[in-house]
Amino acid sequence: MTKIELPLKNYYLMKRVYIIIFCIITSFVGVCQQKVTVEQIFTGAFRPKLMDELQSLKNTNQYTVLNNGSSKGSQQIDLYDFATLNKVATLLSTENFKELSSGIDSYIFDKAEKQILIASNSNQIFRHSFTADYYLYNTVSKTLTKLFEQVQEPTFSPDGTKVAFAKENNLFVYDITTSKTTQITTDGKKNAVINGITDWVYEEEFAFVRAFEWSTDSKKIGYIKFDESNVPEFSMNIFQKELYPKVETFKYPKAGEKNSVVSLHVFDVNTALTKTVNLSNYNDFYIARIKWTNDANIFSAQVLNRHQDNLDLLFVDATTATAKVVLNEKDKAYVEVTDNLTFLKDNSFIWTSEKDGYNHIYLYDKTGKLKNQITKGGWEVTTYYGFDEKNKMVYYQSVERGSIQRDIYKISIDGKNKTLLSKELGTHEATLSPDFGYFIDKFQNAKTAPSFFLKSTKDGSQIKAILDNKVLENKLANYNLPAKEFFELTTEKGNTLNAWIMKPKDFDTSKKYPVLMYQYSGPGSQQVANDWLDANDYWFIMLAQQGYITVCVDGRGTGYKGAAFKKCTQKELGKYEVEDQIDAAKAISNYPYVDKSRIGIFGWSFGGFMASNCILKGADVFKTAIAVAPVTNWRFYDSIYTERYMQTPQENASGYDDNSPINHVNKLKGNFLLIHGTADDNVHVQNSMQMIEALVQANKQFDWAIYPDKNHGIYGGYTRIQLFNKMTNFIKEKL
Numbered sequence: 001m002t003k004i005e006l007p008l009k010n011y012y013l014m015k016r017v018y019i020i021i022f023c024i025i026t027s028f029v030g031v032c033q034q035k036v037t038v039e040q041i042f043t044g045a046f047r048p049k050l051m052d053e054l055q056s057l058k059n060t061n062q063y064t065v066l067n068n069g070s071s072k073g074s075q076q077i078d079l080y081d082f083a084t085l086n087k088v089a090t091l092l093s094t095e096n097f098k099e100l101s102s103g104i105d106s107y108i109f110d111k112a113e114k115q116i117l118i119a120s121n122s123n124q125i126f127r128h129s130f131t132a133d134y135y136l137y138n139t140v141s142k143t144l145t146k147l148f149e150q151v152q153e154p155t156f157s158p159d160g161t162k163v164a165f166a167k168e169n170n171l172f173v174y175d176i177t178t179s180k181t182t183q184i185t186t187d188g189k190k191n192a193v194i195n196g197i198t199d200w201v202y203e204e205e206f207a208f209v210r211a212f213e214w215s216t217d218s219k220k221i222g223y224i225k226f227d228e229s230n231v232p233e234f235s236m237n238i239f240q241k242e243l244y245p246k247v248e249t250f251k252y253p254k255a256g257e258k259n260s261v262v263s264l265h266v267f268d269v270n271t272a273l274t275k276t277v278n279l280s281n282y283n284d285f286y287i288a289r290i291k292w293t294n295d296a297n298i299f300s301a302q303v304l305n306r307h308q309d310n311l312d313l314l315f316v317d318a319t320t321a322t323a324k325v326v327l328n329e330k331d332k333a334y335v336e337v338t339d340n341l342t343f344l345k346d347n348s349f350i351w352t353s354e355k356d357g358y359n360h361i362y363l364y365d366k367t368g369k370l371k372n373q374i375t376k377g378g379w380e381v382t383t384y385y386g387f388d389e390k391n392k393m394v395y396y397q398s399v400e401r402g403s404i405q406r407d408i409y410k411i412s413i414d415g416k417n418k419t420l421l422s423k424e425l426g427t428h429e430a431t432l433s434p435d436f437g438y439f440i441d442k443f444q445n446a447k448t449a450p451s452f453f454l455k456s457t458k459d460g461s462q463i464k465a466i467l468d469n470k471v472l473e474n475k476l477a478n479y480n481l482p483a484k485e486f487f488e489l490t491t492e493k494g495n496t497l498n499a500w501i502m503k504p505k506d507f508d509t510s511k512k513y514p515v516l517m518y519q520y521s522g523p524g525s526q527q528v529a530n531d532w533l534d535a536n537d538y539w540f541i542m543l544a545q546q547g548y549i550t551v552c553v554d555g556r557g558t559g560y561k562g563a564a565f566k567k568c569t570q571k572e573l574g575k576y577e578v579e580d581q582i583d584a585a586k587a588i589s590n591y592p593y594v595d596k597s598r599i600g601i602f603g604w605s606f607g608g609f610m611a612s613n614c615i616l617k618g619a620d621v622f623k624t625a626i627a628v629a630p631v632t633n634w635r636f637y638d639s640i641y642t643e644r645y646m647q648t649p650q651e652n653a654s655g656y657d658d659n660s661p662i663n664h665v666n667k668l669k670g671n672f673l674l675i676h677g678t679a680d681d682n683v684h685v686q687n688s689m690q691m692i693e694a695l696v697q698a699n700k701q702f703d704w705a706i707y708p709d710k711n712h713g714i715y716g717g718y719t720r721i722q723l724f725n726k727m728t729n730f731i732k733e734k735l
Contacts, residue, residue, distance in 0.1 A: 033480040033505055036542040038728060041535055042720040046476070048449045048469045048532065053077075053106065054431055054440070059113050061435050062088060066104060069095050075104045077116070082433040085454055085464055092116065092137050097144050105132060110156040114139050115176075117147075117154055117163070126200060126681060127712075129209045134165075136176065147174060152197055153210040157218035162269070164196075164212060164221055171196040171212060171223060173269060184221065184267050184274070191233065191251055196223040199231075199260050201253055204682060205640035206288050206337060217296035220318050221267045224287050226260040236679055239708045250681070253639040255656075256648040262287050264301060266318045275321040279303070286640070288337040293347050300326075302337055308644045311335040313351075313368070326368035329353060333567040334644045340384035350374075350394070352384055354563045361394060363413060374415050380560050382406060383429070387413070388436035395432060395439075395457070401425065403560040404486060404498055404530045408441065410457060421460030424448075427531040432457070440466065444532040446484040446500075449473050480505050482544045484537070486530065489553055491583035498528040498561075499553040499584070502537075504544045507593075513549045514598035514735050515588055516540070521577045522606035523645055524559035524566050527552050539724060543731065551588055555580030571652050573634060573645050574613055574659030581610060582618040589621070600624035600735040602727070605683060605712065606631065608675075612661035612691070615672050624671040624735040626727055629683050629712055632691040633660040636684060662691055665698040671734035672702040675723065677710030703730065 040046065053066035061082045069076045076093040080086065094100040105122040109115070116139065119132040131150040137143070147163065148154060154165035154174075163174045169188025174181045185195040196212035203209050212223035234252035237245040253259045264277035264287060279285075282303060289302040293315070301314045301323070313327035329335045331354070340361070342350040347366035352359055359381050361374040374394055375381055383397035385408075392413045397406050406427040411418040422428040426445025433439065439457055444450045449469035453462050482505050489499040504513070518536065520527050533541075540550040556576045557569035569576050581601065589596035601622050603611040608630025615625035634642050634656050635649050649656050657663055672695075676688035685706070695702050705726060707714050714723055 033545060034478045035545055036479060036538055038539070038542065038721055038724045041538045041542070042724065046472065046533070046538055048472055049467060050450060051440070051442075051452055051467060055107075055109070056082075056431050056434060057109070057113055058111070058434050061433050061437070063431065063433070063440070064091065066107070069093050071095055073103070075100075077104070077107060082435075082438045082454070085466060091139055092118075092144075099135060099144060099146060102133075108154075108156070110160040111158050112160050115156070115160055117156065118144075121150075123150065126203055128203055128207065129197070136163075153212075155210065155212070155214065157214050158216055159218040162218065164214065166195070166197045166210075166212075169194045169197070171221070171267075173221070182269075182272065184223075185225075191249065192227070192229050194226040194228065194260075196225075198224075199226045199228050200250060200681070201259070201638045201640050202226070202286075202288075205638060205644075206286070208289070211287075211290065213290050213292050213299060215292050215296045215299065215318065216294060219269055219296065221269065222290055222292065222299045222316070222318065223265055223267065224290060225263045225265060227263070228260040230258045231260055232257050234681075234684060236681070236684075238679060248679075252681075252684075255635055255637060255639055255642040255646065256650050257639060259284070259286075259306075259639055264290070264316065264323075266299075266316075266321060275318075277301075277316050277321045277323055279323065289339070289341070291341055291343075293343045293349075294345060295347055298347070300341065302341075304335065304337070306643065307647060308334045308640075311337070313341075327351070327364060329355060331355075331563075331567075333563075333570040342384070342387055344387065345389065350384070350387060352381060357563050359563075361396060372415055374411060374413060375418075376415070378562065379403075380562070382560065385430055385432055386436070391436065393436065393457075395430065395436070397429065399560050404526075404528055406529075406531075408439070408460070419459065421455065421457065423460065425530060427529065438463070445530045446486070446532070449532050479541075481541055482507075484533075486528065489584055489587055491580065491587055493579075493583060495556060495580060495583070497553050497555055497580060497584065498558075499551060500528050501552075502540050502544055502550045504547055504549070509593050511593060512595040513547065513593055514595055515549045515551055515585075515600070516543060516731060516735065517581065517585060517588075517599065517601040518550060518552045518607075519555070519581060519601070519603055519610060520605070520607040521555055521557060521581070521603070521610045523557050523569065523573075525606070526554060526559050528554045539728075543728070546732070548731070548735070549594070551584075553581065553584040555584070569645065571646055571655045572659065573655070574609060577610060578613045578617055578659070581614050582621055585614075585618065585621045598623055598735055600626070600731065602626040602628075603630075604628040608683075609661065612672075612674075613659065613664070615670050616661055616664040616667045619667045619669040622670055624673075624731065626673045626675070626730065628675045628723075629677065629680055629714065630661070630674070630687060630691070631683055632662050632687040635660075636687050636690075662694045665691075665694045665700060668695065668698070668700045668702070671730070672700075673727070673730050673734075674702065674704040675707070675714070675727075676705075677707040677712065677714045679709045680712045682712040 056063045074095045077091045079088045102121045105119040108117040116137045118135045122130045122132040124130045134148045136145045152166040171184040228251040231251040235249045239245045267274045284306045286304040292299040297318050303312045311329045312325045314323040315326045316323045338352045340352040351362045363371045379400040381398045385395040393410045408421040408428045408430045429442040431440040441453045451468040452466040454464045484500050490496045601611045601614045608627035611625045611627040676685045
């Protein structure tokens with residue numbers, strides 16, 4: 001037989017035709033479904049386009065976005081008109097300033113919006129805190145001036161003439177006109193005293209870093225001082241590639257241990273004198289927020305007792321340094337600190353609270369007397385956006401159309417004329433125009449990648465599309481992704497829980513599939529939400545392509561279903577949450593297409609604590625568990641978070657011990673993979689080391705991986721790729 005030689009071009013053409021025909025024939029069984037890989041997930045192959053550093057201006061009906069410039073690696077701050085979406089100007093481009101070759105990390109406008117503070121060369125400290133070099137850009141003169149090297153939280157005075165900032169635990173004021181710097185405090189010292197910047201535990205658990213505020217007349221600065229001298233220290237070895245590891249030591253108050261002693265101060269810029277506010281009525285307390293009112297002599301402070309079940313809103317007289325309680329809230333479990341405190345022109349104020357069982361918006365007069373509850377009902381306000389003084393309208397986001405959805409509403413300050421401003425079910429987030437006439441709606445759901453639209457606040461009608469991710473959606477169409485199906489799961493005990501399930505695309509009801517359960521489960525959290533895919537979701541899709549079903553269940557203790565549902569786990573973290581995951585697994589195991597002998601569970605942080613407990617307390621239900629960066633005993637975790645839900649170990653020893661995985665290691669039957677980073681400043685590697693030792697002494701076989709010099713996120717270089725490949729292989733081998 002003579003071999004027929006085809007021209008190379010024709011050969012490849014015929015080969016493509018054969019492949020296309022083969023794919024058509026086999027598409028019903030998913031053979032040609034493109035495969036998601038760990039490498040794609042963590043190198044940004046599926047990253048959506050977003051409007052980076054979107055900021056709504058206050059003085060003009062405009063907004064700014066940080067965009068890529070025309071040359072490679074350059075960036076620019078672009079100004080847009082809200083009404084037309086037209087680009088008005090490029091305020092600044094790094095192409096014109098070699099000083100900004102490191103890029104723009106963030107930017108801040110002064111009140112007049114004529115000056116911009118630009119952060120560059122940022123260096124992360126903890127989760128929220130960082131130091132950076134800062135440049136002052138004048139939008140009128142088009143000049144750029146380097147002001148500071150590696151400082152924290154520079155903030156314009158309201159009149160735009162000065163900038164307050166922190167450096168090496170002290171506070172300073174820089175005068176823009178004279179270029180003179182005045183040092184406000186001198187006693188700042190590492191691991192001893194911090195002025196105007198929060199300590200580690202405040203930053204992590206009260207989620208703020210800047211603990212100083214300008215008065216409205218730019219004449220005073222209120223700030224919190226942290227004396228952490230008596231707070232116990234925690235040390236971590238930093239290995240790197242040195243011959244001798246170095247030791248990083250910082251103050252970390254664990255549950256029941258001493259916290260920083262906090263005090264409140266007022267600095268007068270003109271006289272350079274500092275007064276200490278009299279808080280002698282309080283002992284062992286937290287100052288969770290400070291904010292200046294519209295009265296230049298009055299600022300507010302939210303003070304919590306150590307149990308966090310009593311909150312006082314104080315009004316502080318800056319002249320006399322005296323404080324009075326304007327509002328008090330108590331709760332049998334804990335009071336949530338609010339970021340939604342908004343002062344109106346007459347110093348009446350808007351406040352959010354869970355006091356009626358759901359998070360709602362309230363209006364108080366300037367003396368703290370309740371004027372009215374603005375929103376009410378068996379649903380939660382999830383974000384407060386702002387108040388339109390002219391039209392007396394409040395804008396907010398809520399879960400009124402279901403706890404897994406997010407919608408945008410407006411309502412009159414008297415609680416009437418509520419209007420839904422979003423249409424499609426999913427997650428809507430609003431950026432309001434300065435005149436409250438428009439808003440940018442960032443919309444997404446499980447089937448729709450983030451999209452941005454300009455809408456009218458009159459009725460929510462769409463004016464114009466701004467940005468979408470159709471390119472990403474079309475790209476993903478080639479992967480024939482499995483759908484995330486939302487449902488409610490009811491356990492044998494009668495608890496109805498939000499859930500989603502993701503099945504292989506070629507799902508066959510006559511087959512039996514292994515199941516991986518994923519959860520976080522921490523107080524007030526939510527994993528079952530109708531929003532777009534994150535990195536974990538893509539990993540679950542990858543597993544679905546390899547024949548696994550993934551299920552996620554939000555058990556009791558999670559958020560957005562009311563205070564009673566969220567706070568029922570009080571003093572028993574890990575009891576009801578674990579019970580719900582085990583009960584959910586039992587319910588799922590009865591589905592006809594589930595192989596009940598092959599159910600696993602995965603979680604990170606609180607989710608790792610949960611996964612550890614589930615493989616132990618649910619040893620007859622779960623075959624496999626992966627726990628990443630888990631708390632293994634709440635005695636090892638920080639004071640503010642832990643005591644909010646558990647009180648102290650001295651008061652609630654059984655609550656701590658009964659739900660600690662370390663105390664249940666003898667129950668291990670299945671496959672357990674334990675993962676931690678040695679430089680985790682949040683959940684210390686101590687948790688896993690003690691868990692490892694307990695398992696060893698119980699003579700239990702298990703797998704573990706320690707990542708040198710990696711923090712709670714365990715990332716950097718190829719770390720995430722190696723980690724998720726390791727977890728994938730473990731699941732394929734052990735589930």
